[in-house]
Amino acid sequence: MLMDAPSKEFVLAGSLEELKIKGRLVVHGAHRPILVIYDRGRVFALDNRCPHMGFPLERGSLEDGILTCHWHHARFDLESGCTFDLWADDVPICAVEVRNGDVWVKTAFTQADPVAHWHQRLANGLAHDLGLIIAKAIHGQLAAGVPQGEIVRQVALFGAQNRDGWSVGLTILTALANLLPVLPEEEAYLALFHGARRVAADCNGEAPRRDRAPLG
Numbered sequence: 611m612l613m614d615a616p617s618k619e620f621v622l623a624g625s626l627e628e629l630k631i632k633g634r635l636v637v638h639g640a641h642r643p644i645l646v647i648y649d650r651g652r653v654f655a656l657d658n659r660c661p662h663m664g665f666p667l668e669r670g671s672l673e674d675g676i677l678t679c680h681w682h683h684a685r686f687d688l689e690s691g692c693t694f695d696l697w698a699d700d701v702p703i704c705a706v707e708v709r710n711g712d713v714w715v716k717t718a719f720t721q722a723d724p725v726a727h728w729h730q731r732l733a734n735g736l737a738h739d740l741g742l743i744i745a746k747a748i749h750g751q752l753a754a755g756v757p758q759g760e761i762v763r764q765v766a767l768f769g770a771q772n773r774d775g776w777s778v779g780l781t782i783l784t785a786l787a788n789l790l791p792v793l794p795e796e797e798a799y800l801a802l803f804h805g806a807r808r809v810a811a812d813c814n815g816e817a818p819r820r821d822r823a824p825l826g
């Protein structure tokens with residue numbers, strides 16, 4: 611369902627009564643479908659694409675405010691969109707309002723501060739060595755206009771601080787960083803991803819760098 615709304619940011623999902631009966635509705639937002647869910651007297655709206663592999667969350671099961679994806683069983687908190695399964699990433703949520711018995715949802719998932727958001731997501735992905743999160747965060751940073759060199763810097767600092775010594779990953783990152791100026795956009799993204807992924811793998815389970823007292 612997609613209808614004109616008093617505010618351009620919101621679309622009408624349906625009546626609250628209809629939502630109560632059906633339990634969930636899918637609204638076609640500006641860019642992607644939005645899943646609207648009624649659960650224990652409250653209404654929630656979230657991206658209908660599972661952040662893991664993009665399959666529809668509308669097939670998921672619901673219990674105690676937790677939505678479990680039908681496909682690989684990643685679990686998401688309805689209220690915040692946060693996942694209980696780090697490999698799946700958080701699902702974006704959007705604002706929802708009930709006005710005069712109708713349910714309206716905001717169709718945009720945009721972050722208030724996309725640069726800070728994707729910087730933190732990359733930090734999380736590196737810390738837990740999660741390829742999916744690293745890939746999304748680098749894509750998000752580039753889309754937000756973060757210079758490639760800044761992404762290299764973030765990854766290099768992570769690698770230097772979270773392993774006691776140089777690693778193959780840092781060598782690969784450095785080599786790829788030197789190639790970035792001559793790579794087309796798509797390949798530059800892949801270079802950043804593979805460099806970051808190798809650094810994260812090298813640091814996984816390693817003791818962080820520690821300062822040593824000088825010999826004396």
Ligand code: FES
Pocket residue numbers: 660661662663664665679680681682683684698
């Ligand atoms: S697509 Fe949802 S958990 Fe894999």
